[in-house]
Amino acid sequence: MTNKITLQVEGMTCGHCVKSVENSVGALNGVERVLVELNNGTVNVEFNNDVDVQKITDTIEDQGYTVGA
Numbered sequence: 001m002t003n004k005i006t007l008q009v010e011g012m013t014c015g016h017c018v019k020s021v022e023n024s025v026g027a028l029n030g031v032e033r034v035l036v037e038l039n040n041g042t043v044n045v046e047f048n049n050d051v052d053v054q055k056i057t058d059t060i061e062d063q064g065y066t067v068g069a
Contacts, residue, residue: 001049002032002046004045005056008042008068009060010067011064013038017036018038021063025043028047028056
């Protein structure tokens with residue numbers, strides 16, 4: 001089963017930020033798709049049941065960004 005989540009992320013300002021988040025989250029086992037929308041500060045993630053949402057959040061925050069509610 002594929003799950004989808006949209007996270008509000010603060011601190012992303014450029015193409016490097018997009019690549020950083022997409023590459024780090026995309027490398028998690030079970031993540032099927034990552035799409036960063038820089039204009040509205042969101043990260044859309046499609047993932048299977050092997051991935052915990054907290055792991056996705058932690059991975060984004062490890063890159064230096066803040067995940068909002």
